[in-house]
Amino acid sequence: MARFALVAIAWTLMWPAQTEAVHAGTLSQIAESGVLRAGTRADAVPFAYLAEDGKPEGFSVDLIEEIRAAVEARLGRPVRTELNRVTPANRVQMVASGALDIVCEITTPTWDREKLVDFSVPFFRDGTRILAFRDTLKTTPEIKDMTIGVAEGTTTGDILTEALPGIVTRSYPSMDEAFAALRSGEVQGVANIGIILLGLSRKLEPDRSVVLLPRTEPLGNETMACMLPQNDSEWRDFVNATIIGLTRDLADYRGHYMQIYDKWFGREGRLVYPLDRSTRDYLLNANVWAR
Incomplete structure (x- = not known):
């Protein structure tokens, strides 16, 4: 007491x-x-x-x-x-x-x-997707065969790994740098939520046709x-x-x-x-x- x-x-x-x-x-x-x-x-x-x-x-x-x-x-x-x-x-x-x-x-x-x-x-x-240039699909049509760029410190890489086991990813300090790797051919796609990917393509490559993959359901919701x-x-x-x-x-x-x-x-x-x-x-x- x-x-x-x-x-x-x-x-x-x-x-x-x-x-x-x-x-x-x-x-x-x-x-x-x-x-x-x-x-x-x-x-x-x-x-x-x-x-x-x-x-x-x-x-x-x-x-x-x-x-x-x-x-x-x-x-x-x-x-x-x-x-x-x-x-x-x-x-x-x-x-x-x-x-x-x-x-x-x-x-x-x-x-x-x-x-x-x-x-x-x-x-x-929004949903997580992969953006690729439409002409890339002529040589690499399947997501599983692509190398995907993601931004460091994001959840995107984990979402890709869970949804697509075995997928190869590369991390970059920013989405702008990941997109630059896409333009140079270092990666065949970049991943993020769909709205960010569309915004990047309009800003950095407005005249090039792009596609968001998968075409139906997103890989995950964020x-x-x-x-x-x-x-x-x-x-x-x-x-x-x-x-x-x-x-x-x-x-x-x-x-x-x-x-x-x-x-x-x-x-x-x-x-x-x-x-x-x-x-x-x-x-x-x-x-x-x-x-």
Whole structure:
């Protein structure tokens, strides 16, 4: 009983410090600095890429802006975004180390990554495919005979290995470099989610005919979510509420999410890629909170 009492007293003495540490999270840091330290890619058209003026733009950049505006409204003070370029190889560590408050791009949640960072609710989903030049199929028509380029630090290689045992892959620091290997003939295909592959082909080889393989079902479905620092539930809840808020009226293909989606993937967007019903329903089902 005496030992229990001492432990209880110790916890009582520690409680104010613990409470202070919990509340000294990301929102408090932003409130003090007025800066949201965010990260995104520069080679993932049309999610995030460098425009002709050298400034980043894309779906993910707009999503980060929505989160910044929500933070500003919550704190009641001006907040600016300090946008940093991340790569598949360093993006997880940039959040895990505390260098960034959030990274939104085409990161797929995995349990290995979850050991280092937390994830928001999903904001996008697409299928993994292989892009090849149509003329390549004349000499190498079967996927199993191709060497496939993938970006380092992504889940794509594991998805290919699971779906196509024995497939040969080569890793590159970025998708741009993987695509350069495709153009040089070093690989016969590159793999990623379909929308990224189409964006790359339009950007880097717009006049060359390409095909996405398999032609029917994708090799696997990948969900995209924002990466957040671990053990900061206040910040995670805030980001989740912001993303869920954007999907209001999505059931009718209306609302703020659809405005951003159409800007980049609609008929007048950077890359036409209609939002299918299954993906719409998947995003809507991420809202598990009762009103």
